[in-house]
Amino acid sequence: MSSPLRIAIAGLGTVGAGTLKIVQQNAALLAARGGRAIEVVAVSMRDANKKRDVKLDGIRVEKDARALASASDVDVVVETIGGDEGIAREMVEAALNNKKHVVTANKALIAKHGLALAALAEKQGVVLAFEAAVAGGIPIIGALRSGLAANRILRIAGILNGTCNYILTTMQREQRDFADVLADAQKLGYAEADPSFDVDGIDTAHKVAILTSLAFGTAPNVSAVHVEGIRRISIADIEYAASFGYRIKLLGIATMEDGKLLQRVHPCLVPSASPLGVIDGPFNAVQVEGDAVGRVVFEGRGAGGGPTGSAIVADILAIARGDSYPPFTVATNQLLQATPAPLDAHQGSYYLRLSLKDEPGVLAEFTRAFAAEKISVHSITQRAIAADASAQVIVLTHQTNEAAVARAAKRIAELPISVAAPVVLRIEN
Numbered sequence: 001m002s003s004p005l006r007i008a009i010a011g012l013g014t015v016g017a018g019t020l021k022i023v024q025q026n027a028a029l030l031a032a033r034g035g036r037a038i039e040v041v042a043v044s045m046r047d048a049n050k051k052r053d054v055k056l057d058g059i060r061v062e063k064d065a066r067a068l069a070s071a072s073d074v075d076v077v078v079e080t081i082g083g084d085e086g087i088a089r090e091m092v093e094a095a096l097n098n099k100k101h102v103v104t105a106n107k108a109l110i111a112k113h114g115l116a117l118a119a120l121a122e123k124q125g126v127v128l129a130f131e132a133a134v135a136g137g138i139p140i141i142g143a144l145r146s147g148l149a150a151n152r153i154l155r156i157a158g159i160l161n162g163t164c165n166y167i168l169t170t171m172q173r174e175q176r177d178f179a180d181v182l183a184d185a186q187k188l189g190y191a192e193a194d195p196s197f198d199v200d201g202i203d204t205a206h207k208v209a210i211l212t213s214l215a216f217g218t219a220p221n222v223s224a225v226h227v228e229g230i231r232r233i234s235i236a237d238i239e240y241a242a243s244f245g246y247r248i249k250l251l252g253i254a255t256m257e258d259g260k261l262l263q264r265v266h267p268c269l270v271p272s273a274s275p276l277g278v279i280d281g282p283f284n285a286v287q288v289e290g291d292a293v294g295r296v297v298f299e300g301r302g303a304g305g306g307p308t309g310s311a312i313v314a315d316i317l318a319i320a321r322g323d324s325y326p327p328f329t330v331a332t333n334q335l336l337q338a339t340p341a342p343l344d345a346h347q348g349s350y351y352l353r354l355s356l357k358d359e360p361g362v363l364a365e366f367t368r369a370f371a372a373e374k375i376s377v378h379s380i381t382q383r384a385i386a387a388d389a390s391a392q393v394i395v396l397t398h399q400t401n402e403a404a405v406a407r408a409a410k411r412i413a414e415l416p417i418s419v420a421a422p423v424v425l426r427i428e429n
C-alpha cells in the first residue's frame with residue numbers, strides 16, 4: 001500500500017469534528033477504499049480550551065489555521081471554518097498556492113470565489129473539492145460530475161436549506177406562524193441567532209450557483225440568482241395551498257430557457273405528493289432532469305457533522321485514489337458565460353390570495369384585471385372571511401408569465417375593493 005494521505009482539518013466545529021470522527025472510526029475501510037491510509041496529522045480551531053467530543057491523540061493542534069496551508073507534512077487541507085472572506089479564503093488560497101489539495105464544505109466561498117479558486121487549483125495541478133458544500137450528505141456534486149455526466153441537464157430543483165424546510169414543515173404541522181417557529185428553531189439550535197442567511201434564501205442561492213455551474217457547464221454566477229426568502233409565508237397560505245393539494249417549499253431552481261440561464265430561489269407551491277412535496281423537516285432533496293436519464297431524485301440529510309463529514313471524506317478518498325478533475329468538471333477556461341434570463345419572462349402558473357371587501361360585485365372587478373393581462377384563470381375560490389373582515393379569495397392561474405401576473409396583482413391592489421395587496425406565489429408542477 002502507498003504512503004498515508006496526510007490531512008489537516010481547519011476548524012473543528014460541527015463539520016470538522018464530524019469529519020475527524022469518520023476518518024478515525026472507519027480507518028480500515030477508508031484505507032481499503034482509498035488504497036492508502038487516511039491520516040489526520042493536524043487540526044486548527046479558534047479556542048483550544050473548548051470541550052470537544054473528539055480524540056486528538058497524536059494530532060498536532062495549530063493555533064493559526066494558516067500554518068496548515070504551508071505545513072510540509074500535509075497533503076490535503078480540509079477547510080471547515082466558514083465565511084467567504086477572511087481566514088477561510090486566505091488559507092484555501094495559500095494551500096492551493098502551496099500545491100496542496102483542498103476539500104471544503106464552504107458554499108459561500110465556492111459560490112463567490114469558486115471560479116478563481118478553481119483556476120488556481122487547475123494551474124497548480126491539485127484538486128479543489130466541495131461535495132459537502134451542497135446538500136450535506138447527498139452526493140449531488142459527484143452525481144452531476146460523473147453518474148449523470150452523459151446528460152444535457154434540462155432542469156435542477158432542490159430543497160437545499162434544512163432550516164427553511166424545518167420551519168415550513170413545522171408551521172404546517174403545528175399550525176404556528178413563521179416568527180414563532182423560527183424562535184423555537186433558534187432555541188433548539190436548528191437556526192442561527194442571525195437567521196437571515198437561511199430564511200432569506202442566501203444560503204440556497206449559494207448552493208444553486210454551484211449546482212448550476214456543474215449542471216450547465218457555466219461559470220458560477222451567484223449575483224445572477226433571483227432570491228426571495230420565506231419570511232412572508234403565512235400559515236394561511238400554507239393551509240390554503242394544502243387544500244388545493246400543494247405544499248409550500250423554498251426551492252432553488254435552475255433552467256436554461258431559450259439559451260438563457262434562469263437561476264431562482266423562492267418559496268413556491270409544489271404538489272404535496274411530488275418528490276419534493278414529501279420532503280419533511282430538516283431534510284434536503286434535489287431533483288435533476290437529464291435528456292437521456294429523465295428525472296432523478298436524491299434525498300437525505302443536508303446538514304450535521306455525520307452527513308457533511310461523509311461528503312468531505314468522500315472527496316478525500318477520491319484524492320487518495322488519485323482522481324483528478326477540474327473543480328467544476330469543465331476546465332475553468334471552457335466554462336460558458338451564460339446570459340441570465342429575466343425572471344419577468346418566466347412562464348408558469350401562479351397562486352394568488354386576494355384580500356377583498358366582502359360585498360357584491362367584487363368578482364367582476366378583480367377578474368377584469370386578469371382579463372386585461374390575458375391571464376387564463378384555472379380556479380377562483382372564496383375561502384373565508386379573515387379577522388379584518390376581508391374575503392379571502394384564492395386564484396390559481398393556468399400557464400402565464402411572471403410580468404403579466406405582477407401587473408395584474410398591482411392592478412388588483414389599486415382597486416377600491418382591495419383590503420391588502422395580493423399574495424403571489426409561483427406554482428412548480
Ligand SMILES: NC(=O)c1ccc[n+]([C@@H]2O[C@H](COP(=O)([O-])OP(=O)(O)OC[C@H]3O[C@@H](n4cnc5c(N)ncnc54)[C@H](OP(=O)(O)O)[C@@H]3O)[C@@H](O)[C@H]2O)c1
Nearest residue numbers: 011012013014015045046047065080081082105106303304
Ligand atoms: N453545520 C453543517 O451542518 C454544515 C453543512 C454543510 C456545510 N457547512 C459549512 O461548513 C463550514 C463549517 O460549518 P460548521 O457548522 O462546522 O461551523 P462551526 O460549528 O461554527 O465550526 C467552525 C469552526 O471553525 C473554527 N474557527 C473559526 N475561526 C477560526 C480561525 N480563525 N482559525 C481556526 N479555526 C477557526 C471554530 O473554532 P472554535 O470551535 O474554537 O470556535 C470552529 O471549530 C461552513 O462553511 C458551513 O457553511 C456546514
